[in-house]
Amino acid sequence: MKESLMEIPCKNNHYFQNWSQTYSCKPELYFEPRCTDDLRVILLEAKQLKKKVKVVGGGLSPSDIACTNHFMISMKLFNKILEIDKTNCVITVESGVTIYQLNNHVLPSNGLALSNMGSVSGQCVGGIIGTGTHGTGGNFGSFASCVLEVTFMISDGSIIKCSKEKNGELFQAVCCHLGLLGIILVVKIQCEPAFKLHLKQASGLLEDNLVDLKSLISQSQHFRFFWFPHTGSSESVRRSDRVFTFDCLFKQYVTEWAIPQQNTVTVLRKMREWIIANSHVKVHFPVEVRFVKQDGIMLAPSGDEDVTYIGIISFRPYGKIVPHDEWWNFFENLATEYGGKPHWAKAHKVKADDFRRMYPKFDRFMEIRRQLDPTCMFWNDYWRRVMGKDGFHMVAPEKQRL
Secondary structure, three states, X not given: XXXXXXXXXXXXOOOEEOOOOOOEEOOOEEEOOOOHHHHHHHHHHHHHHOOOEEXXXXXXXXXXXXXXXXXXXXXXXXXXXXXXXXXXXXXXXXXXXXXXXXHHHHOHHHOEEOOOOXXXXXXXXXXXXXXXXXXXXXXXXXXXXXXXXXXXEOOOOOEEEEEOOOOHHHHHHHOOOOOOOOEEEEEEEEOEEOOEEEEEEXXXXXXXXXXXXXXXXXXXXXXXXXXXXXOOOEEEEEEHHHHHOOOOOOOEEEEEEEEEHHHHHHHHHHHHHHHHHOOOOOOOOOEEEEXXXXXXXXXXXXXXXXXXXXXXXXXXXXXXXXXXXXXXXXXXXXXXXXXXXXXXXXXXXXXXXXXXXXOOOHXXXXXXXXXXXXXXXXXXXXXXXXXXXXXXXXOOHHHHOO
């Protein structure tokens, strides 16, 4: 076993920037560990030196949730496929494996496919379960609802394995871990036999969708719509992962909120009314609307109820800043008024007390976090801004005495 950082390759001049080019950082040290021994040494040295540690995946989150000026760890070399169980349609992979890698180099050749996924495929498996990443479909939860087992390393270097059957409460927490509970090592995923999807696209009026929304959700396995004008209709049959994903094309600011599904029609109508009444605001489109089933994951926005994710963007032509505060402030206030919760990886201004109201198990998650990481090693500026400088005041007063 290695005994010091001197034995682990690292960089002291690494520059990290997320895909949207909206956030960046220069970590003091950047690591690409190759084994659990490497990780354990990094964590133990970080503890001794009182350094913070953040793990970065594909860098696709349009926020600074992965940024740090202390130690940054990339899991890109933890990219092995450990087991493929064709009989039960189960794969076991290291956390640095990307969805793209699975879709293009692993699953099709083994007659398998992911049941559902988000709109892009560059995320690594450890990251995709970290922030409640989701696809769409009235009978599908977030991506992590397909996870069967997770193995991860906590701040003291210990390794924990959990599933629904073993350490069930911890499993429900780690399936939306937010980068706060430890470093994901291995994930076991329930897949299904490879399939094709019939993609049917049509243009229409927003109001037509809203009037018939419940029927549209139930009639398709993976219904979603984009709200924007002047589109044509198209129809095709393609391999499943190529229907789920699409090219985002341009760098962009992104915010996305999960709305209780029964409030979808009201919220979208009010958004339309605001745009009409505020013609001086140049609203970029499309607005992406997707549907996710309740999945019971502790801090997933879909944990306690069926939700509709409404995502709005503002493009960044040539990397320039485009004014969007007025539109976004209205949307965030509207989403809050109707019981919405922000996507953890997207831009938002929500603070700890608001999250406590949004999530019945918020305090329990933070208690688990405190037990696994008592020195707040996995904290960073993002969490200090959102939750507080050290993470301890987030636990309700009666919990702090435990």
